[in-house]
Amino acid sequence: MTNHVETQDASVAGEATRGFTEILALYHGFGRGAQRIEVIENCEFKLKPGKLTVMIGPSGCGKSTLAKLLAGYLHPDEGSLLIDGRHIAGPGKDRLMVFQESALFPWMVNEENALYGLLASGQVGAGARQRVTALMDRVGLGRFRHKYPGALSGGMQRRLEMVRALVNEPALFILDEPFRGLDAMTRTLMQEHFAQMFEEGRRTALFITTDIDEALLLADEILVMSSRPMKVTRRITVDVPRPRTVAGMIKDERMKHIKVAVTKALYSEAIKAFDGSSRAVAAAGFEKFLDTTQ
Amino acid sequence: MGDVMQNHPAATAARKSRTLRAQAAAGARIAQLLLGFACAFLFWYLTVDVWQLPRFANLPGPSEVFSEWFSPDPIYGLSFYTPDYYWHILHSLARVGVAFVLATLLGVPLGLLMGWSQRVREYVFPLFELLRPIPPLAWVPLAILMFHGTETPVIFLTFLAAFFATALNSMLGARSIDPSLIRAARCLGAGEWRLFSRIVVPGALPQVFSGLQISLGVAWFSLVAAEMVSGEYGLGYLINTGYSMATYPTIFIGMITLGVVGYLTSVVIRLIEHALLRWGNDEQGGRS
Ligand SMILES: Nc1ncnc2c1ncn2[C@@H]1O[C@H](COP(=O)(O)OP(=O)(O)O)[C@@H](O)[C@H]1O
Ligand SMILES: [Mg+2]
Numbered sequence: 001m002t003n004h005v006e007t008q009d010a011s012v013a014g015e016a017t018r019g020f021t022e023i024l025a026l027y028h029g030f031g032r033g034a035q036r037i038e039v040i041e042n043c044e045f046k047l048k049p050g051k052l053t054v055m056i057g058p059s060g061c062g063k064s065t066l067a068k069l070l071a072g073y074l075h076p077d078e079g080s081l082l083i084d085g086r087h088i089a090g091p092g093k094d095r096l097m098v099f100q101e102s103a104l105f106p107w108m109v110n111e112e113n114a115l116y117g118l119l120a121s122g123q124v125g126a127g128a129r130q131r132v133t134a135l136m137d138r139v140g141l142g143r144f145r146h147k148y149p150g151a152l153s154g155g156m157q158r159r160l161e162m163v164r165a166l167v168n169e170p171a172l173f174i175l176d177e178p179f180r181g182l183d184a185m186t187r188t189l190m191q192e193h194f195a196q197m198f199e200e201g202r203r204t205a206l207f208i209t210t211d212i213d214e215a216l217l218l219a220d221e222i223l224v225m226s227s228r229p230m231k232v233t234r235r236i237t238v239d240v241p242r243p244r245t246v247a248g249m250i251k252d253e254r255m256k257h258i259k260v261a262v263t264k265a266l267y268s269e270a271i272k273a274f275d276g277s278s279r280a281v282a283a284a285g286f287e288k289f290l291d292t293t294q
Numbered sequence: 295m296g297d298v299m300q301n302h303p304a305a306t307a308a309r310k311s312r313t314l315r316a317q318a319a320a321g322a323r324i325a326q327l328l329l330g331f332a333c334a335f336l337f338w339y340l341t342v343d344v345w346q347l348p349r350f351a352n353l354p355g356p357s358e359v360f361s362e363w364f365s366p367d368p369i370y371g372l373s374f375y376t377p378d379y380y381w382h383i384l385h386s387l388a389r390v391g392v393a394f395v396l397a398t399l400l401g402v403p404l405g406l407l408m409g410w411s412q413r414v415r416e417y418v419f420p421l422f423e424l425l426r427p428i429p430p431l432a433w434v435p436l437a438i439l440m441f442h443g444t445e446t447p448v449i450f451l452t453f454l455a456a457f458f459a460t461a462l463n464s465m466l467g468a469r470s471i472d473p474s475l476i477r478a479a480r481c482l483g484a485g486e487w488r489l490f491s492r493i494v495v496p497g498a499l500p501q502v503f504s505g506l507q508i509s510l511g512v513a514w515f516s517l518v519a520a521e522m523v524s525g526e527y528g529l530g531y532l533i534n535t536g537y538s539m540a541t542y543p544t545i546f547i548g549m550i551t552l553g554v555v556g557y558l559t560s561v562v563i564r565l566i567e568h569a570l571l572r573w574g575n576d577e578q579g580g581r582s
Contacts, residue, residue, distance in 0.1 A: 073477060095481075116484075
């Protein structure tokens, strides 16, 4: 049993070359005429295979729109999205998404939920079942296999959704603010869990957040996004080994520098939302904030 | 953690007091229910038998109705002891049963399809909305012209209203499904059929069942109306002839029986619902 899990993990690690994602000259907007808003404008970036890329940007800037484009729910106005050289034409199992809102099926027991993707494509054998069992045990849901999602707490539901996505071995794993709305304690636990799961699987992942500490805790690479219309303003590599802890990050010099860099990049975008005198007030507040981080 | 708690004496005591409290609550509910019935019967008894109020002068009192009902040799020919009584019940039950099953078999799939596919909805729904408000009784002439014999028109009328209620609620059920669930299923690779059978159908089921409850109610309603118009047996027929033959206690026997039988059929639907919707039963707190 243990052996089985290990070989599975090894094979997963071997797949880390999948999921090379390219976003090229992307444009997207909503509405027509006077109602028209441009949400994404000339956005370009790449996701390295086997890396955890965290996208951070002010809320409302267009991150979820980008996630939906990647998932294939939306079609871009212009530009292209490629995964391993293939164009994204619609939803597909090579890209799985975990949202802030729970999307578990309340009428299926948790195990069935986790198996849904495999059941849908008729790939469910004894091996798949064992893998789901092992994964559910790993994230502390072993006792809830035959219960319904309604009986799970928010954090447990999120973990189950991750299991459901992971057993399908997506080339790209998209997480759109998955821990938003969880209480601080659960959130920290979930971040640690996720970092660990990522280390074991090392599949290409795009993690969207508005929280700087979450970004620093998780990321191999951070993409700082501009306010709307959105594009990448800075790309920062976080070459600090995992596991990372919040306590450790406060002491680490490299981490402090990265935090200041991310904060500055994010700030110069966030400040655009203020105008006139309130901008000066916000700027003063920001200077104070920087002092505390340095 | 659960095992430790279970063996703890305090936990056992707590559980015991919880069962006791549950029993007390159930007892209180039954007491309230009996009290309600007692009040109704007292009202009936006082107005008819004791005070003999003018408006109630023609009605039989509870004593007369119940002595007739339980009499092996009933004055007006109908009681628990006469086979006719059960023959009436059986006829009504069979008609409602056939009409309800037909309405369910046709209404649920049509409703779900209307909810699921915009194309189907665009074709069917306007017509549906036009026909739905026509009361079943307005269909009586048409029913008699279209169907021969006595049974089929009655069943057709009973079926109609039930069908509309079922289809409408099934459609609303299918449309009420959280779009993020459908998106998630698509994303996980579900094809159209799988999406329909594993997501749309179970997701709509709670609403489908509330539709079935409504449908059953209107089925009984139209059945009795139809049986009053035509038919040789059935509770509606019984009540109607009770009036025209001036055998008034029989009217009450028919009415009370109708209430009890109607209630029992809706209990059956509720039991089926409970068995099928187990996920709704042990849901704690639900999704946020
Ligand atoms: N379906 C839509 N129709 C119209 N406007 C939309 C739609 N989806 C998103 N928007 C707008 O696009 C902008 C970016 O939204 P979103 O991508 O959800 O931002 P984020 O996830 O970064 O907070 C917002 O101003 C939002 O109002
Ligand atoms: Mg968002």
